Amino acid sequence: xPSPPDFSVLIVNYNGGAYVQGALDSLKRQTYRDFEVILVxxxxxxxxxxxxxxxxxxxxxxxxxxxxxxxxxxxxxxAEKAQGRWLALLNPDAEAAPDWLAEVAAAIRAHxxxxxxxCAQYMLGRPGLMDGAGDAxxxxxxxxxxxxGHPAGHMPNTDGWCFSGCGASAIYETxxxxxxxxFDERFFCYCEDVDLGFRLQLLGHDCRFLHKAAVxxxxxxxxxxxxxxxxxxxxxxxxxxxxxxxxxxxLLLTLxxxxxxxxxxxxxxxxxxxxxxxxxxxxxGVMGAYEVRESGLWREPARKAPLVQLLGRMSWHLGAxxxxxxxxxxxxx
Numbered sequence: 350x351p352s353p354p355d356f357s358v359l360i361v362n363y364n365g366g367a368y369v370q371g372a373l374d375s376l377k378r379q380t381y382r383d384f385e386v387i388l389v390x391x392x393x394x395x396x397x398x399x400x401x402x403x404x405x406x407x408x409x410x411x412x413x414x415x416x417x418x419x420x421x422x423x424x425x426x427x428a429e430k431a432q433g434r435w436l437a438l439l440n441p442d443a444e445a446a447p448d449w450l451a452e453v454a455a456a457i458r459a460h461x462x463x464x465x466x467x468c469a470q471y472m473l474g475r476p477g478l479m480d481g482a483g484d485a486x487x488x489x490x491x492x493x494x495x496x497x498g499h500p501a502g503h504m505p506n507t508d509g510w511c512f513s514g515c516g517a518s519a520i521y522e523t524x525x526x527x528x529x530x531x532f533d534e535r536f537f538c539y540c541e542d543v544d545l546g547f548r549l550q551l552l553g554h555d556c557r558f559l560h561k562a563a564v565x566x567x568x569x570x571x572x573x574x575x576x577x578x579x580x581x582x583x584x585x586x587x588x589x590x591x592x593x594x595x596x597x598x599x600l601l602l603t604l605x606x607x608x609x610x611x612x613x614x615x616x617x618x619x620x621x622x623x624x625x626x627x628x629x630x631x632x633x634g635v636m637g638a639y640e641v642r643e644s645g646l647w648r649e650p651a652r653k654a655p656l657v658q659l660l661g662r663m664s665w666h667l668g669a670x671x672x673x674x675x676x677x678x679x680x681x682x
């Protein structure tokens with residue numbers, strides 16, 4: 350019987366069109382070959398999971414689902430099937446650089462205590478622009494992708510630490526991912542990666558940013574950038590992420606600021622197409638707040654990280670939030 354691979358690359362697809370084959374082709378070019386690919390198709394209707402060319406992949410599994418589970422449950426289902434010690438997430442609208450897994454494998458060997466990694470993301474087809482350097486988290490409850498839309502020259506030129514990895518290319522130790530229940534399936538999509546990163550931070554697991562592990566990402570190519578769908582889920586889920594994970598003493602202190610900032614963002618969207626889905630997202634977030642904090646598999650874990658350490662891994666600079674500035678802390682090693 351062959352030994353399990355080092356990596357299980359998970360792709361969750363829903364009507365991904367030609368992007369899906371592009372993602373698979375980028376995996377064929379990987380210089381590091383000890384991996385399997387698991388593609389979950391969430392009942393696509395565009396034929397994007399049909400007739401895929403998988404020749405050249407070390408191993409490939411297609412999980413054809415009969416309903417759209419969303420990004421969160423789709424990845425959880427794939428993780429249950431994964432044989433690799435590490436889960437490497439790749440969006441169907443993303444393409445990995447040929448040395449992506451090689452750089453991740455080198456970082457794993459160099460940092461044996463690290464359980465989560467974030468990768469350098471550039472915009473697919475626009476390599477001069479950043480798609481992100483990990484996810485950042487403002488202490489009043491607003492996450493953002495660090496450096497999104499910034500010139501590629503703003504990408505950190507050394508490794509460091511960020512709050513969490515973007516789900517388009519995040520890396521997690523399989524055992525830890527499964528131990529904490531994976532992604533919160535109630536989120537469906539958007540912010541489930543930040544929520545998982547928050548839970549890992551509560552447990553004392555920081556996220557290592559790898560500046561050489563590169564992925565090119567189209568970004569909301571499937572769900573629609575600034576669509577009503579993405580705005581609703583993004584708004585609702587950021588409220589849930591804040592309510593369910595923030596330690597109670599900090600939650601009580603920051604809640605007035607969270608409410609004020611949320612109202613400001615809502616008012617700023619007035620007379621734009623963003624207003625109605627954002628309002629619906631806020632209402633849904635508030636209505637479901639008690640349940641997501643108090644019940645279910647994905648509730649806030651018992652905090653092991655010192656409170657001061659946890660707060661230090663968040664951003665408290667409003668200007669950094671408004672400009673989507675990169676928030677990668679310098680590594681001391």
